Amino acid sequence: MALLAPLFLLGALAIGLPFWLHRLKTQSSVRQPFSSAMLLESSEQQVHLQKKLKYFVLLALRVALLVLLVLAFAKPVFYHSPGVLAGEVSGTHLILVDTSVSMSRAGVFSQAIGAARRAIDAVPNDALLQVLSADGSLHLASDLSGEKQAHRAALSTLSVSALHLDLGDMMKSVDRLAESLPAPVTLHVISDFQASAMPVRFSDLVSSRIPELIPYVVGTGTPFNWSVEYVRETATGLDVALSGYGDRERVADVELVLNGAVIESRGLSVTGPQVIQFAKPEYAEGDNQLAIRIITDDDLQADNERFHIIEKTPPIEVPLITYASEGLPVTYLSAALESASGDAFVVQTLVAGQFDLRVLSRYTWAVVDDISSVDAELSAALIDFLQGGGSVLAFAGQRAFELETLPVSGHRHSPTNVDIDGNQFLSVGQVDSGHPLLSQTEGWHNVNVSRSMPVEVLDGDKVLIRLENNEPFLIERRFGEGRLLLVLGGLNNRWNDFPVHPVFVSFIIETARYLSGTHDISKMHTAGDTLSLAQVGSVSGQVVDPDGNRVLSLADTTREQQIKLNKPGFYTVYTTEKEVSIAVNIDALESDLQTISQEVLDRWQDATAGQDPAVAVAGSRVPDQEPVPTELWHWLLLLLALVIIGESVLGNTYLNPRRAEQG
């Protein structure tokens, strides 16, 4: 037995109180006048003897009360063995049921449950069992025990999900689980064993801790399935690619559903994969929910609908502030921004000194091709713009080397001014590729820098890219509600060749999306993906799933969240800034219902069984029989209640004679 809170035992010192109180009561408190004490004899010994006998029980109850109270607070626990010792079981049997999308075929999942029941019945009675399910991840459906009834009951809780099963990932998870299970571990896998579920490497299927694999193949036969492979916007309309698995000619209707309304339906006779062209629909402003629906009696209905988001937003005007409207930086920046898909951005060239600074308030973000040329008035206007919530992408032109402090950002030259020999170039050393701005860009290491602009990094600066000499190249800085992205290099091909590399275009487009807020949430996902909801201020947001249910609780909406997108369909994400639609589709791999060949299955079983027994046993080690704690404080409180009742009753009986006398 152990105590979870032993410090409370100090309360046992209070046991001295009843002893002290009982000692104090050496004389009766009832005094009565008597004519003379001449003939009286003190009965102290008798009294004490009587009191000892009479009050002993009361004292014992009071001491017991305090002891029980102290022990209850000290939280004693009694450790006992789980009841099953490694030497007493014949091993562990894991019953794993595939619950991926392909198992939703008619009758297949019920076959799987039936097979799982038979597998449970066939397990020896002295073995331990556990029921698992696997789709995109491994789930424990029951606790490890020898109670077969409990495991059969756990089967009824399983259901098919919308996720894809990768057998390699599944075996890795099972391998981790088997580490703590009594050996030997036998894995029963009940699945349709899709060929598309096979991992890239066959060795990923073999676990050193699983010496025996028993596959139960369900859903055999020659399934036929159609699915929408992709939807693509073209200049004239929509291309919808259908994929067929199986060799039967089928008649199907294909519906085009835009924002919940069927706008076109076409009947087809399909024999194989084909691309169907639809006329371009009239899109509404903002996110358009487009669904392509195949209506046919193929074997897997779950993948007969594909979801897509088509954005129709007016191009975002981006002011490009420059002192040389015909210069190379303007050319490079304009070309990169206007190359973004969907004509998302249109550049407005503003020549410094020739435009009203107040127009800046109309824009979300602005580009400054040479921040070193900015005069005081423009600098003040840009600072106001930043502090008001606007964002700026700025480049440090060649004039920056003549300045002690850069305008707007306030960065100073650092003491070490590295002047590179003209024949030597620096490359990019570190890229913060986890930053949302840079996660979609690559090729930074191809950029050559002949001269860097070394600056002192200020408090609050986030250096996103460093050169190989550790000088910052790209800095992000918060200005109140706004942010400044400062590239410490110009765009005139003199100190670097950044603009001529493909990474420049992707950087500019990603920066444009990042600073204009169109980047933060990706709109196309596969079932099983995780959506990150960042906290802005005191809230993150709310997500409504395809069934119209809120995903987050009220408390969750105040915190950054990682939301699992498990259902196919359209999700709506509400943030403080906007409302965004997201399309989630079933993994296309689940549409191919072809099963793994028997030869591969046999090879898998052989590879599993053919492991070195010593390694297999050693891998699945006997788990430490962690003792199971049982808390005793409940019983102590019950006993305490009884003692309190007894003490009260007994104390009251001693009180009553004195009340009669005083009456």
Added chain:
Amino acid sequence: MIGLHRSPAFGFSQEFAEYRAYNEGDDPRFIDWNVFARTERMYIKRFLGDTNSHLMILLDTSASMGFGGPPVSKLRYGKFLAASLAFLAARQHDAVGCMIFDEEVRDYRPPSSRAGKLQGVLHCIDGAEATTGTKFDKPFQKFSEQISRRGLVAVISDFYCDTETLLASVSPLAWQGQDVVLFQVLDQQELDPEFDSNVLLEDLETGEAIEVAPQFMREAYPQRIRDHIDALQKAAMSIGADHVLVNTSDSLDQALRNYLLFRQRRK
């Protein structure tokens, strides 16, 4: 009516006492012919005899006498007893006096049979209050110095004292020829106490507190008090005094009757 003292008979003396109607058998020498001549009825003259006595009531007003009740404490009962004795004696034309005492003599009325003196004695008895402790030697010594004539001395007390000490105080009175009666007044709770639980008993005179068990008070204490009473009785007898145990739970007239019958039998 039988008087309290030993010789109640009226005898010849020079002091006239009263007239009584002549009954057949009375000595005709005592017929008052003057009264016959006036009234044509025969009356006998009665004179105070040498055997007329006086009664001195010594009332203990120590604190222990305040114990008892309901309905009355020992002192109150003793007062009633003293008053009753005084009245009876006065009716017999015996001189009555009283002394109120505890450790000291608190009040004293010399014996007198004059009219109006009874009131004074009763007033003295009525004004007695239970006060301090008990000591017989000093008061009794003073009393013996005051009194000269022989008579009846009724001591009313609970006699919570050492027997020897009491004897030493009372014996001189007996030797003087006084007829001493010791009225020991006790409460029923003293004779037969009843307690359900341990109790701390506080001596009314000394303040001493002793914790006693109910078993002791039920069993041992009554025997002790009996033994004390018996010892007192024997001591009284040894000096020719009478001892009368008076229980405050008994009616006063019953107690007096019992005593008077006892006295009569002794005669």
